Amino acid sequence: xxxxxxxxxxxxxxxxxxxxxxxxxxxxxxxxxxxxxxxxxxxxxxxxxxxxxxxxxxxxxxxxxxxxxxxxxxxxxxxxxxxxxxxxxxxxxxxxxxxxxxxxxxxxxxxxxxxxxxxxxxxxxxxxxxxxxxxxxxxxxxxxxxxxxxxxxxxxxxxxxxxxxxxxxxxxxxxxxxxxxxxxxxxxxxxxxxxxxxxxxxxxxxxxxxxxxxxxxxxxxxxxxxxxxxxxxxxxxxxxxxxxxxxxxxx
Amino acid sequence: xxxxxxxxxxxxxxxxxxxxxxxxxxxxxxxxxxxxxxxxxxxxxxxxxxxxxxxxxxxxxxxxxxxxxxxxxxxxxxxxxxxxxxxxxxxxxxxxxxxxxxxxxxxxxxxxxxxxxxxxxxxxxxxxxxxxxxxxxxxxxxxxxxxxxxxxxxxxxxxxxxxxxx
Numbered sequence: 186x187x188x189x190x191x192x193x194x195x196x197x198x199x200x201x202x203x204x205x206x207x208x209x210x211x212x213x214x215x216x217x218x219x220x221x222x223x224x225x226x227x228x229x230x231x232x233x234x235x236x237x238x239x240x241x242x243x244x245x246x247x248x249x250x251x252x253x254x255x256x257x258x259x260x261x262x263x264x265x266x267x268x269x270x271x272x273x274x275x276x277x278x279x280x281x282x283x284x285x286x287x288x289x290x291x292x293x294x295x296x297x298x299x300x301x302x303x304x305x306x307x308x309x310x311x312x313x314x315x316x317x318x319x320x321x322x323x324x325x326x327x328x329x330x331x332x333x334x335x336x337x338x339x340x341x342x343x344x345x346x347x348x349x350x351x352x353x354x355x356x357x358x359x360x361x362x363x364x365x366x367x368x369x370x371x372x373x374x375x376x377x378x379x380x381x382x383x384x385x386x387x388x389x390x391x392x393x394x395x396x397x398x399x400x401x402x403x404x405x406x407x408x409x410x411x412x413x414x415x416x417x418x419x420x421x422x423x424x425x426x427x428x429x430x431x432x433x434x435x436x
Numbered sequence: 437x438x439x440x441x442x443x444x445x446x447x448x449x450x451x452x453x454x455x456x457x458x459x460x461x462x463x464x465x466x467x468x469x470x471x472x473x474x475x476x477x478x479x480x481x482x483x484x485x486x487x488x489x490x491x492x493x494x495x496x497x498x499x500x501x502x503x504x505x506x507x508x509x510x511x512x513x514x515x516x517x518x519x520x521x522x523x524x525x526x527x528x529x530x531x532x533x534x535x536x537x538x539x540x541x542x543x544x545x546x547x548x549x550x551x552x553x554x555x556x557x558x559x560x561x562x563x564x565x566x567x568x569x570x571x572x573x574x575x576x577x578x579x580x581x582x583x584x585x586x587x588x589x590x591x592x593x594x595x596x597x598x599x600x601x602x
Contacts (some may be wrong), residue, residue, distance in 0.1 A: 220575035227577040234491025309520035
């Protein structure tokens with residue numbers, strides 16, 4: 186493939202939305218209340234819509250028989266480039282919203298930079314997505330505040346979710362080879378530049394929510410290179426079930 | 437690259453006017469502002485539509501509905517989905533806003549007021565049933581991605597509010 190770095194770069198962005206969208210979709214019919222159930226699945230739908238734009242573009246770059254569906258459904262676990270954070274399970278509502286919050290703050294600043302990409306398709310997608318993601322970020326921040334500054338029970342659950350998920354935050358700012366190559370030509374976002382603002386914004390909101398900012402310096406990474414936690418395999422077996430069982434099925 | 441004007445061939449206007457958003461049947465796609473261009477090139481109608489939200493499942497249906505409406509009057513057409521410039525609620529026409537309100541969906545406020553009602557519990561969205569502004573946010577996400585759920589504290593009517601997208 187001529188443009189392999191660009192292809193991999195697009196997948197790196199899109200896989201985060203795909204896997205997080207699938208996680209949120211698991212809550213369809215299982216959310217803690219009707220309103221939050223609908224909110225989580227609406228966010229999921231936004232993310233899947235964004236993924237389609239990215240994968241359609243990636244399929245065009247690949248320039249072979251591959252379609253957006255092949256890219257979404259037919260890769261193996263090691264070929265997914267999402268960060269570890271988004272594949273973590275919906276342990277409870279605090280985890281679900283904690284994961285969402287930690288990703289949304291990053292996602293918003295990432296898209297804001299991607300709008301300046303010299304690649305016009307990517308900048309157009311970013312310009313479209315950022316409007317939706319700003320609603321996601323409002324929703325998840327609001328819930329972190331509500332649970333953090335809520336009852337003793339909700340506070341302790343929110344704090345433990347943040348403590349556990351914290352270890353996956355640093356990876357957001359890790360650069361792959363494709364990232365570096367794309368940053369160099371003005372197409373990609375230099376994520377290392379987003380790190381300080383990210384931790385400041387996240388910490389401010391945690392403090393406002395009367396939560397503690399974890400001081401752990403131990404971080405996990407690997408997702409961007411295809412080395413995932415055990416959770417991704419199970420998620421993919423759900424996501425890919427129909428295509429694997431009935432190859433090329435359509436409806 | 438910031439062209440926000442629509443480019444519609446006048447011969448196609450009335451045909452497209454009759455196609456509606458499948459999730460909000462009272463609203464024509466023209467009043468919704470999703471049709472960005474419609475031109476006749478070598479006897480083929482070329483249409484560009486833009487999604488309201490990325491994941492909006494209505495877009496595929498709208499594309500098919502446009503094709504079949506044009507086919508009924510003898511046109512062959514191609515429908516392309518474009519992302520730039522991104523759709524904004526500002527493109528909903530005054531007639532479209534009225535249609536929304538009549539249907540029971542409060543029309544979008546401007547960006548600042550939208551923030552006030554969704555984040556700061558400000559009571560300014562007008563109830564579509566009784567017109568009172570004594571309304572409160574029930575959920576930031578409603579029956580579709582583009583709407584939030586509200587309830588009126590005067591007449592108790594629950595209703596949707598079309599979120600501002602800018």
